Amino acid sequence: MRFFLRSKNFKIFIASLLALIVLVLGIAFFTRVSSPLSSFVGAITTPVQKAFTSVENWIEGFRSSVKDNQELLLKIEQLEKENAELTETIIGYEETKAQNDQYEQYLGIKEKNPEMLFQTATVASRDVSDPYKGFTINVGLIDGIALHDPVITEAGVIGYISEIAPTYSKVTTILSSDLKAGGRDSRTLDEGVVSGRGDLAVDNKCYMYNLQRDCAVSVGDYIVTAGGSIFPKGLIVGKVSDLKQQTKDSSLYAVVDSAVDFDGLREVMVITYFSGQGYVGPKE
Numbered sequence: 001m002r003f004f005l006r007s008k009n010f011k012i013f014i015a016s017l018l019a020l021i022v023l024v025l026g027i028a029f030f031t032r033v034s035s036p037l038s039s040f041v042g043a044i045t046t047p048v049q050k051a052f053t054s055v056e057n058w059i060e061g062f063r064s065s066v067k068d069n070q071e072l073l074l075k076i077e078q079l080e081k082e083n084a085e086l087t088e089t090i091i092g093y094e095e096t097k098a099q100n101d102q103y104e105q106y107l108g109i110k111e112k113n114p115e116m117l118f119q120t121a122t123v124a125s126r127d128v129s130d131p132y133k134g135f136t137i138n139v140g141l142i143d144g145i146a147l148h149d150p151v152i153t154e155a156g157v158i159g160y161i162s163e164i165a166p167t168y169s170k171v172t173t174i175l176s177s178d179l180k181a182g183g184r185d186s187r188t189l190d191e192g193v194v195s196g197r198g199d200l201a202v203d204n205k206c207y208m209y210n211l212q213r214d215c216a217v218s219v220g221d222y223i224v225t226a227g228g229s230i231f232p233k234g235l236i237v238g239k240v241s242d243l244k245q246q247t248k249d250s251s252l253y254a255v256v257d258s259a260v261d262f263d264g265l266r267e268v269m270v271i272t273y274f275s276g277q278g279y280v281g282p283k284e
Contacts, residue, residue: 116232117273119143121151123265124168132176132201133262134159139270140167148230150271156236156259157225158268169270173262174237175201182226183208183237185254188216191226192254194237200255204262206238209246209253217243223256232274 121137139145141164151158151171159179163170172178175196183194192208200206208223221240227233242255 115273115275116271117144119145119270119272121169121268121270123268127170131198132173132178132196133204134162134170134172134176135265136168136170137268137270138168140165140169142166144272145169145270146272148277150231150235150274151268152235152271153260153265153268155261156238157231158260158262158265160230161270171268173201174206174258175204175262181229181231183223184226185215185217185240186222186224188221190215190217194223194225194256204258204260205241206256206258207253208237208256209251211252211254213245213250213252215252217252217254219243221254223254230277232271232277 119139121139121143124136124138126133126135137151145161145164147161147164149161151160157174159171159173159176161169162172162178173196174181174194177196177198179195181194182191184191190211192210194206194208196206211217217240219240219242223237223240225231225233225235225237236259238256238258238260240254241257243252244255245252
C-alpha cells in the first residue's frame with residue numbers, strides 16, 4: 001500500500017482528479033460571471049450601440065417630422081386656395097348684393113319711368129381743383145354711357161356726364177354754373193332754372209332762378225326737376241333754404257340745399273336712357 005501511494009499511477013490519478021475538480025469549478029464559475037475580456041468589450045460596445053440606437057431613432061423621428069411638415073404644408077396650401085376661392089365668392093356676392101340694393105333704391109324712379117335704363121358706377125377720383133365738386137366715375141363708352149347722361153343717387157340729382165372716354169367719365173354737378181336745367185317747386189308747381197354758383201357750392205347749395213316775384217315758393221319746399229332737358233321729370237334737387245331778389249331785375253331766386261352729400265359720394269347711378277332726354281343748356 002505504501003508503495004502504491006508513491007507509485008506513478010497514483011500520482012497520475014491524483015493529478016487527473018485535481019484537474020477534474022478545477023474543470024468543474026471553472027465551469028461553475030464562468031457560467032455565473034463574465035470573463036474580464038468580455039466585460040471590457042461590453043463596456044466599450046454598449047454605449048456605442050446605445051448611441052447608434054439614439055441616432056437611428058432621431059433619424060426616424062426626423063423623417064417622420066419632415067413627412068408631417070410636408071403634409072401640413074400641403075394642407076395649408078389647400079386651405080389658402082380654398083380661402084382665396086371663398087374670398088372671391090364673397091366679394092362677388094357683396095358686389096351683386098350692393099348692385100341689387102342700388103337698383104332697389106331706384107325702384108320707385110323705375111316704376112314711374114319704366115322705359116329708363118340705368119348703369120351703376122363708382123366714384124373713381126375727385127377733381128380737387130374744381131370748386132363745384134366734379135368727379136370721375138369708373139364707367140364710359142364701353143358701358144353704354146353717353147354725353148349728357150344724367151347722374152343721380154337715391155337721394156337726388158347729382159349732375160350729368162360732361163366728358164367721356166372708353167372706360168371712365170367725368171361728372172359735372174348741379175353745383176356748377178355750367179349746368180342749366182328746369183326746376184319746379186313740388187308744392188306750388190312754380191318753375192325756374194336750376195344752376196350752380198361758386199359761393200353756394202362750398203356748402204353743397206345750388207339755386208333756382210327766374211322765379212316770378214308773386215310766386216308761392218317758400219323756405220322748406222322741395223325743388224324737383226321739371227323735365228324737358230337732361231333730367232327726367234320729378235327727381236329731387238333739394239330743399240329751399242332761402243329766397244332772395246335778383247340784383248339785375250325784380251325776379252326772385254331760391255337758394256336750394258342739395259339733397260346729395262357730394263363730399264361723401266361713393267356709388268352713383270347713370271341714367272343711360274329715358275323718354276324725352278334732352279341736353280344741357282348754354283352757360284349763362
